[in-house]
Structure formats: structure tokens, C-alpha cells
Amino acid sequence: MIDKNMRFLVVDDFSTMRRIVRNLLKELGITNVDEAEDGQVALHKLKTQHFDFIVSDWNMPNMTGIELLRAVRADSQLKTLPFLMITAEAKRENIIEAATAGASGYIVKPFTAATLEEKMGKIFQSLNK
């Protein structure tokens, strides 16, 4: 269902967290993963390299996840890129904010590989519709 060769970008300022997400993706057989430590770095990578999927933290210095999301959606090249927002915020207004900004999915920490897979599955389902 999920194409294992897809190229993922994991964005988080906390390297442990990037490693955790990377490990979870690996459990799902996804190994083509690059990392960025904040929105700015991520945006630069997105503009210079090809990616198929973004998994981003919300709270980051320099450029937050939501700012990155808005920037991605406003970019004609990147706007259709699936964007999974990861955060420890489980507040209603945050979810609405992410949704209106165009997040493809929203996942609350901590989560398991199974949850991640399910979430990604749903995203691809709606993409292929």
C-alpha cells in the first residue's frame, strides 16, 4: 500500500525525536529518509531536492511546523505534497489550525509504528481518490 521507495523528510528540532520517527518509519520498511532540524532547513531541502512526504513537528525554533506547512502549501511546486503534522499538542484549536493550514494528517505524540502506518494509509487513500 505504501510505496517503500518514497522519499521522506522528517522535520524536528530534537534529534532524538528525529531518530524515533526514523526508526518507526524503518519498521514500516521506509528507509529513504532525510532530516531537517527546523522549518527553514526543511524548506530549503524541499526546494532543492525531491521528496514525497513530509513528517514535521509543530514546535520548532526559527520556523515552526505550521509556518512550514503554510509555506509548503503556498509554493506551487510543493503544495500537493502530503504533510503529516506531529505534535504533543492535543488541543482542539491546534488541530483546527493545522487542518485549515492544509495538513494532510495530524498525529499526537507518543505514537507507534502501527498508528503511523494507519495514518499514512489514510492519507494515501484520500490522495488516490
Add this chain to the structure above:
Amino acid sequence: MSDFAGMEDLMQDFLLESTELLSDVDNKLCELEKRPNDKALLNDIFRGFHTIKGGAGFLNVSAMVTICHRTENLFDKLRNGELPLSSELMDVILDATGVVRGMFTTLSQGLSPATPDAGLLAALDSALAGNLASSAAATAKTPVVDTGAAPDAPDWNVLHAAVTGPATVSAPVVAVPAPVVETVADTPLLPVASPKAAPAKVAPQQGMASAPPENTIRIDTVRLDQVLNLSGEIGLTKNRLTTLRTEILQGNMETHTLRSLDEAISQLDLLVSDLQNAVMKTRMQPIGRLFQKYPRLARDLARQLGKEVELVITGEETELDKTMIEDLNDPLVHLVRNAVDHGVESSEERISVGKKPQSLVQLSAEQVGDHIVIEISDDGKGMNPEALRRKAIEKGLIDAETANGLDEKQCLQLIFLPGFSTKDQISSVSGRGVGMDVVRTNIQKLNGRIDINSEQGVGTRISISLPLTLAILPVLVVRACNQPFAVPLAMVREIIPIDVAAIQEVSGRPTIVVRDEILPLKTLAGLLNWAPTQKPQFGVLMQSAEKSFILAVDSFVGRDDVVIKPLQNIRPKGVAGATLSGDGSVVLVLDMEDLLMGQADAPSGGAMMLRNADNYSY
């Protein structure tokens, strides 16, 4: 047994990264006291707790999640202006960071931390409830991580449905997939030992001192790549040399071949020293990692003592060998505590002598040549050389005659004597079993030097001078009794020719006057208790912590960067170790402090042992 089997690696990373983060938060908290309305600071602190909480959640450290979550919510309110920052609130927050730090220690021992103290949680909760809207209160009280079904799970489905509609309609962008919302609080990641079930296993919460030394290091990949690159280059040069050797062994001695050999060797020379530098750089860490813990330390201590102290840090980007950074912690903590405790006066005292009520302690690091200089200075009352002199005599550390012969600067050095403490009573602050003598011993172990400057009424400045690395020691190679010896270059001030006519006898001991300074003259042969083979030609002006003297040697070879190999089995007095010189012969590296002590205590014994070491040299 570890409670976190299989996750040690991840845990290590988490601890390393979050400990740094927490220190940063601590500093920002100290800053916050000065600028309570700084939104950027509040934001940073909020994010710090938030990030730690996120990581702790994945590692199933629910106790940490509980506490970080509450603190984070508190800062959310603070940054949104929903709560004012009071000093009581600040204390609660600082308590919370202390507890989180304690949890890091527990975790580093492979145990799961206990549920935080109910009192603290209650304090955080009541702080949160200070003035809130009811909806926010509900969020705050919801425990984030809990085993068992999350009570709010169905909520998300409703919300999900509610959110999907407006999102697709109002979204200005095309083809945005519908959001998928879910929490996973109902799926525990890994079985975790219940904190309540194992209260006995809990390590001391305030275990800052007992933390095991870090044995991992984070290296900038650029530096690592450089090492890799250089070792590759060296491999290529080695191949070139192997080829040349074959050619030469086959009798090819043409100029062309020899020139290639020369080139290859010079290249190797360059590459090896580059590699040494590059490897050394991988061990270099910014000293800021150490410094960042101190503002909190100074703040807490000052508060406890009822003083107003500001700790200003500069040069935190200065880099130092990692092992040295760790070994510097205890001495620096002691010096910072000293400055706050003994150095600066109370606000009332300061006002009465016309100073600002707030005192200033400065901590700085700077690279000066091939040395790192760390300075701790305060604008306090300074030290009284007379009082120190009296104290030392009173305590029987030195006799009155010696004491009277000391100048003011030498009096200040008295605080480094074992058993010297200017305060009679041991306060809860000092008296941790570390005296200034231990500080000095620790610094000297790092081949460093510590100096004091103090002016009464103006303040005290303590400077520590350290070599960049312990791996390579710059030395001056001298000759005495037809044998080369190496002395640490750090102690060498200058080299002077010895003019026999300039030697004067002062109370039966030979001295030389150098720029109005009377310096005792000691021959190296004499210190070693060897029979001199010739009249010393040169004097090396040596400066150690408290005494300067001239070391008379037969001649000198030059300076060198050496790697010291400790001698196995034998430990001759005055010898730090041995090294190989360029021509392959063994050179003894002298430990001057030890050698001088040997002269005073047991002149013949030390020399006899040195004779044994002699076998090593030839």
C-alpha cells in the same frame, strides 16, 4: 537490570540532548527573572519543556511527562499573558526543573523515576488554576500519558468530523487531502515498570553530583568527514611509499626516485599533523556546555544567602578537550560558589561602602595562543593578605618566619594550602569537602595553572590557564649530564645565558637577579642529585603556581610537541613519563612540581629512583 532494555541507545541520546536543553531552560529562567515579560524567552522555555515531554512520552517516562506537561501549560499561560509571573511561581518552576533533572539522573542509571512529589504537582496545578477559563482548566488537568483507555479518545473522532468539513471547504489551496486526526494514548508503547510498584529503586532526586561521566560525544559531521578524508589521503601516501620502497630495495637509487621519496615523506608529515589536529578537534567541545549550569547555581546560592548576584558569562563558544571540560566542573562549581559565598558582600554591606547593591560575578573563557584562560572575577570585598597570613600561622600551616617572608601575592596563594579555610564555621554552602587545595590539584592534573589577583574593596580575580588538549604536550627539551630531558613549556617563561659573575649568594643559596627579581638558581643535575658533568651554560626561567626559579641546564635542544607515555611499574619521583625524540631515543618528561618536592623531602631517595629510570634512556 535496566528498566529500559533495548532502548538504551535511544535513552542515551535523549538524556544527552534533553540535559542540554534543560540547562538552557534553567539559564533562560534566570534571565526571565530579569525580564519577566520577554515573550521570546517564555516561548523558548515553553518549547524546551514541550520537547522534553515529547521525547519522554516516546520513552514511556510518564512521571516526566506529567511534570513537563504541567510546566509547559504554565508557560503557555504565561506567554499568552493569562498568568502573571510571581516569584512564588518562579520557585515552583525552578523546583520542577530540579525534579526533572533528578529524573535524568535516575534514568541514566537505567531506572524509571518515581511519580513526582504530590506537593509539587499540587503546587503546579494550583498555579495553573490561578485564573483560568474553565475549558483551559480541563485541558490542564487531563493527564497526558496514562496506561489504559484515554477518556478523551472519542472526542477526537467528533472533532475530526467537525474539522474535516470546514477544512476542505475553506482551504484556499487545491487538492489538500482531508486531515486525519487521532490520539494514541490508548496504545501503550512498551510495558513500563509502574513507578508506584518500585519506590525503593528510586535514586536520589538531587543527584547532580553522582551522575556518571558521559561516555558518548556528539561531533559535527564536518569534523568527522575531515578525519575520514585525511586518513584516506594518508592511505594513498602510504601506497606511494610502499611502491618507492620496492623500487629502492631493487636498487633504483635515481635522483628522481629519491626526490619522490622526499616528497612523499613531507606530504605524510603534513597529513599526520593535520590528522592529529583533526582528531583533536573531534574531542573539542564548547565550554558553554559547562558554563550554562552556573547561572542557576549562582542564582540559587545568592537567594539562599540573601544576596543579589548577577553571573555574567562570556566566551562560552571557546572550545576545550571534552575530558578537561568534565574535570573542570568541580573546580569551577567551587570557584563560582566561593565568589558568591565569600567573594561578594551582602547588599547592605555594599550600599554602606557605596557600591551598587547588586554584585557582579563574571565568568569568562578565552583562547590565548595555545592556552585556554578561564577567569572568574567578582566585584566584592577582595582578600586581605594580612588576614590570610595570620590565618595560615594560626592553623599551623606555615611557621611565622616563612609567613613574614611572603609578599602580598604569595599570601594570596596560601588559600591553596590543604586545610586552609577562611571561614571557621562550615556553612551549608561551602564545606562540601572540596577546598581550594583540591581545586588547585585538579587544575594541575590538567597541566593547568591557577592564579589569584585580589584587591581589597575592589574584588578578586582567579584565572585558570589550561592547555588546549591533554593528548599533546608542548615541551622544551634541555640537556643535563649528557642526557635530554623535557620540561613542560607551559612553565617556561624565558631562557637566559648564565653568567657566573651574576650569581649571588643569598643566605647560602645561589640566586640570579633578573629584572629586579631575585630568583633562586637550581641546577637540573642538582635536583636529580646527579654529579654534574659540566658547568651549566643556560638558565631556564621556570614559573609554577607560587614560585619562580631558574633551572640551570647544560644546553637545550629546542621545543617539541610530545605524546607522554607513562612509565610502567616504576614511578620515579619527578618524572611524569617518557617520550620518543625524533632520533628514536627515549626522553624523560619531568614533572617539575614533583621534582621540587622531592628535593625538599627526600633528596637521595628520589635520585636513586631516577637512576633506575636511567636504564630506560639508553
